[in-house]
Every structure is written in C-alpha cells, then in structure tokens.
Amino acid sequence: MSYDQEPHDPYADTARLSPAPPTSPWREPEPWREPDPTKHDLEAYSPPQAPMSPPSAPMPPVYTPPAPTYQQQMQPYQQHPGYPPPSRPLKSTSAAVMLELFLGLFGLFGVGALYANRSGLGITLMVSYWILFWINMALVFIVVGLFTAPITWLFYMILSPVLAARAVDQHNAAY
Numbered sequence: 001m002s003y004d005q006e007p008h009d010p011y012a013d014t015a016r017l018s019p020a021p022p023t024s025p026w027r028e029p030e031p032w033r034e035p036d037p038t039k040h041d042l043e044a045y046s047p048p049q050a051p052m053s054p055p056s057a058p059m060p061p062v063y064t065p066p067a068p069t070y071q072q073q074m075q076p077y078q079q080h081p082g083y084p085p086p087s088r089p090l091k092s093t094s095a096a097v098m099l100e101l102f103l104g105l106f107g108l109f110g111v112g113a114l115y116a117n118r119s120g121l122g123i124t125l126m127v128s129y130w131i132l133f134w135i136n137m138a139l140v141f142i143v144v145g146l147f148t149a150p151i152t153w154l155f156y157m158i159l160s161p162v163l164a165a166r167a168v169d170q171h172n173a174a175y
Contacts, residue, residue, distance in 0.1 A: 090172050091116050096164040101157070107133065109156045112164025116171045121163060129156050 096112035103111045110125030132152050139145030 088174075091168045093165050093168045096168045097161040100161040100164045104157050104160060107153075109160040112161065113167045116164060116167035118167040118171070121167060125156070125160050125163070 096115050098112075099115055100109065100112035103109070107129065108126065109129045110122035113119075113122035113125060129152075133149070136145040136149035136152055139148060
C-alpha cells in the first residue's frame with residue numbers, strides 16, 4: 001500500500017456550497033456557487049427517485065365459463081349446489097276437485113283453478129259461467145233457457161274439476 005496520495009476529505013469542498021460572507025458591510029455578498037464536480041468525488045446532482053415497490057404477486061386467473069353451445073340448454077335459474085332448492089308447497093288434487101264440485105253446486109266455478117295458482121283459468125271459468133247463466137235466464141222466457149241452463153251447468157260441473165286437476169298437476173310438476 002502506498003501513502004503517496006493525500007487522504008481525501010469528502011467534506012473539504014462543502015464551504016463552497018454556501019455564499020461567502022461579505023468582507024465589508026458595503027460590499028454585496030458573493031453569488032451562490034455550485035460545487036465543481038471535478039474538484040471532489042461527489043457526482044453531479046440527480047433528483048431522488050421513488051423507492052421501487054416490491055414486485056406484486058401475479059393475479060390469479062379469473063374463471064370464465066365456456067360459452068353455451070346450441071346443444072346445451074341454459075337454465076333460467078341455477079341454485080347453488082350447497083343449498084337446498086326453494087321449497088314450494090305442493091297442492092292437493094283432491095282438494096281442488098272438491099272445491100270445484102262443492103262450490104259448483106252454487107254456481108262458483110273456477111275456485112279449484114285459483115287454488116292451483118292458475119288465476120287466469122279460474123277467472124275465465126267464473127266469468128264465462130255467469131255470462132252464460134244470465135243468457136240462459138233471458139232465454140227462459142222463451143222456454144229455450146229451460147233446456148240450455150241445466151246443460152250449461154252440467155257441462156261446467158264436469159269441465160271445471162277436470163281443468164282444476166290438470167292445473168294442480170302442472171303446478172306440482174313445475175318443481
């Protein structure tokens with residue numbers, strides 16, 4: 001190891017970084033001087049850089065279901081496999097038929113279809129029977145209504161329990 005070189009003081013040139021004090025009160029102070037990069041081992045000024053963030057973990061792949069083909073049928077609603085399907089109370093076919101027969105004795109047809117949640121069918125049976133009932137009552141005055149009124153009532157007494165039983169079967173088969 002050779003000792004020919006003078007030891008270098010890294011702070012020796014720091015006095016030049018500040019303005020020199022005025023030599024007399026009437027003289028202007030010396031202007032600011034930048035350090036000379038050739039006179040010391042400090043490198044030229046570079047702005048500080050933001051610390052680098054650690055590399056983030058790769059994002060897990062997102063599952064996208066395959067597009068349905070024409071052979072697949074899309075279900076309108078698929079229940080999560082961990083949960084039971086929503087319960088829907090089953091209707092009794094005999095209850096719907098008994099409602100139609102008992103209330104049909106008084107001219108109230110369509111109640112069994114209403115019981116099976118087929119309100120359109122139930123209201124249609126009720127309204128159509130009452131329209132035909134009043135037409136038959138008008139025809140009684142010309143004796144034709146005496147024959148058509150019992151036939152209409154018998155037709156509805158047979159048709160409405162059959163339609164109510166089918167409505168209950170459709171309701172129960174939906175789930």
